[in-house]
Amino acid sequence: MSILFDQKRCVIATKHQKETIMAPILEANLGVQCVVPTTIDTDQLGTFSGEKPRNGTILEVLRAKCQLGLDASSAEIAIASEGSFGPHPRIPFMAANQEYLMLQYKAINLEVVVQTLSTDTNFAAESLKSFSDLEAFCERIHFPSHALILRPANDIYTDMYKGIQDEKSLWANYKTIHDKYGKVYVETDMRAHLNPKRQAVIGQLTQQLVEAVLSSCPHCAHPGFQKTGVIRGLPCAWCGFPTESPLEAVWQCMACDYQENKPFHVNKTTEDPMYCSHCNP
Incomplete structure (x- = not known):
């Protein structure tokens, strides 16, 4: 713990309940008091499902999220995270979660960014031929503990159902889309509050952030x-x-x-x- 952070207000810029993972680690190790304004809408900066493309680089989005948090609170410190999912850059046929965390403390001109590339992810998507294909997909990605998104196709954003976590909604939404379009596309919902595997990665990265923040430069x-x-x-x-x-x-x-x-x-x-x-x- 450092006197620079003790009892300072720290805003976590999220609308997807990341504070449940991050706040206990930050408060225990830095001594900050975490807050999460209910007015923050980080989806305006981009969504995983693609209906709102990410505008800018990872660092630009992280800084924008931190500013959203600072604007919506009286906090001195801001923390934001951003994740991306896709093929592993070096391991063929392996999915990966690239996760970033940023801490900004403008009063002391401090910006710390940490990142990790994790293969512990269930990120997946598939065009379905039948409901039995969907059942097999659900088993692979650990549904219903991990939520799903259904829509007609990867590039169609209408008639999209997010955050599906029960079999009744799964079947009803599948039928609605299939009856209208004759096809259904399924993907994992990678928003933090709906994906425990991603939550674990964010928790590990938060600990890494704490260690980086508390590490002092040997020169200055x-x-x-x-x-x-x-x-x-x-x-x-x-x-x-x-x-x-x-x-x-x-x-x-x-x-x-x-x-x-x-x-x-x-x-x-x-x-x-x-x-x-x-x-x-």
């Missing part, structure tokens, strides 16, 4: 000395050839730009040959 002592990138090239255990696995982490201060490289792994100096493009092309 400003808070927020954090990992900003990686240098790849961990050598293969068999041939010594550099792999795409991280070798070093790049740490940087957002205040004075001091930078240093640290080993990415604690007790790992080589990579499994299965990840080596020379031994396993």
Whole structure:
């Protein structure tokens, strides 16, 4: 805990109940008092289902969310998150959750951003041929604990039903769409309050954010000395050839730009040959 944050009001810019995950971690570790204004509508900045495209880069959206929170509250500190889902950038046929968290504390010119790429996600979508296809999809993605979205097609935003969490609504909405369009498209609802797998990732990332905020720069002592990138090239255990696995982490201060490289792994100096493009092309 730091005196810079103790008892400061911290707004969590969300309309999808992320405070239930983040607030306990933030309050216990930073000493802040978390608030969530009911007037915040982060959907205006983009929706997972695509009817409102994201406007801007991830960082621009995070800053816009933080500003929404600050404008709607008397808080000194703002926190916002943003997630994206799709194919893993390096592992074929694997879905991934890219999650970002930003903390802004403008009074001390502090902006901290952390991110993670997680494969622990049930993100999926499918064009259905029958209701039995939908039942199989539900079993794979752990319905009803994880909600669904139904619509006629990936590029159709009318007659779209979100947040489906019970079998009665599932069948009724499927029938409504199928009777009108003759086809149905299903996808996981990745909004945080409806997807426990994403909630777990956000919780882990919130802890990572706390650690970054409480890490002081060895050069100027400003808070927020954090990992900003990686240098790849961990050598293969068999041939010594550099792999795409991280070798070093790049740490940087957002205040004075001091930078240093640290080993990415604690007790790992080589990579499994299965990840080596020379031994396993």
